[in-house]
Amino acid sequence: MTEFPAPILTVDVILLALHEDKLCLGLVRRREPPFQGMLALPGGYVHVDEDADTTATALRVIREKTGLTGLLCEQLATVSGPKRDPRGWSATVVHYALVRGGLPKSSQPRPDDLTWVPAASPGALAFDHNDLVAAVLERFRSRGSWSSLPAFFLPEVFTFTALRNIYEQVLGTALNDSAFRRKIDELNLLEPVAGHKSKMSARPAQLFRLKGGVLRTFDRRI
């Protein structure tokens, strides 16, 4: 078999969490060239002795940097080319990972490793990472219309209004409240949880959780 020069393979992660009702992006500051000092997506090399696939690599990278576990993590795409990395032809498998229940209160193992910025306006990032973030937000808009993906930004138990809010965040549009309730109801997506949640001098709302707790794809649009 002929041998070819091997391209470099890495994994990058677009880490997203809800913070004060805004989508935020977890970034690391680069300590070395190229793009030294700039913010970039967290990423790393595949460890061939421990990673079952590139998604496992992505989850390991996030766990090592933040201690966060239990994230919804999926592959976005693979970007590649001769110019992305000065060391040579490289390919990066890009994943996105959703933190459930908002940002932890600075009690995670190594909070200094990570900077959180608004996902909609992250500033200038290293490499082509701005394009990747834009691509994932676009993907979310399409995925959000047809799946329970946005619910994975919420804690395990949430109110109907919180669910509508996160769908609106992800889709970038306002949703009709009664139509949204109708559709979620028909999709049989939620189950009620005993107990109520009160917030700011108003009628407490019913709490729900995702039925089965898993990501589901719909036939009908939200």
Next chain:
Amino acid sequence: MTEFPAPILTVDVILLALHEDKLCLGLVRRREPPFQGMLALPGGYVHVDEDADTTATALRVIREKTGLTGLLCEQLATVSGPKRDPRGWSATVVHYALVRGGLPKSSQPRPDDLTWVPAASPGALAFDHNDLVAAVLERFRSRGSWSSLPAFFLPEVFTFTALRNIYEQVLGTALNDSAFRRKIDELNLLEPVAGHKSKMSARPAQLFRLKGGVLRTFDRRI
């Protein structure tokens, strides 16, 4: 910088064409272990000195094996893991490529390299290639509802009925004729071409081409 053992990176292509109104899959027979003698997706290594990215690799592989050019080619996903290839941890960037205008009449440069089988029932393939083919058909069903992708199986100029047929092939369902015309019309997707096409003792149909000739994504479902 620490060095890690490098995973193997390859590119596989799911090559699809219309043949006698059926979706067909272009496969190669493996000459070496593993899976020697079985049919597999055409694929190869990245040539770091000539490929601009993995999609360029996919198109080069197809061009070398079949002489086909001008295909619509997009990335599907990257599959990876320690067990896929006996030589070690490997990652494969899977693309799909659509041949326009049906299968050429055995006049391509090296037809013997390729075997065409029905995409819906390709038989047992090497590696996890059956899963990949199933994934791409599933992707087409979703992509077909929201884009002009199915039209890229047709020649540059086609009739309305041919367009509906290929959408039905890709989506796997019958479509309402007048609703389909209504939607395509509203999407402003086609432009008429002067001239008519006759077929089997019946009224000739208007010929159309894709406006702009490019893949377009819709907001509304077909």
Next chain:
DNA sequence: TTAATAGTGTCTTTCAGACACTATTCA
């Protein structure tokens, strides 16, 4: 009782599906 948010009922509009109807060609 008022403010504030949760949740429901229903009218209207929009749009997809069904299907009958007309149009154009060839034999």
Next chain:
DNA sequence: TGAATAGTGTCTGAAAGACACTATTAA
């Protein structure tokens, strides 16, 4: 003119949006 396919017009039903209405709590 009859067979065959191309293409149109329009009725109907389902589902989305708008929005007024009721419900339940805290102050």
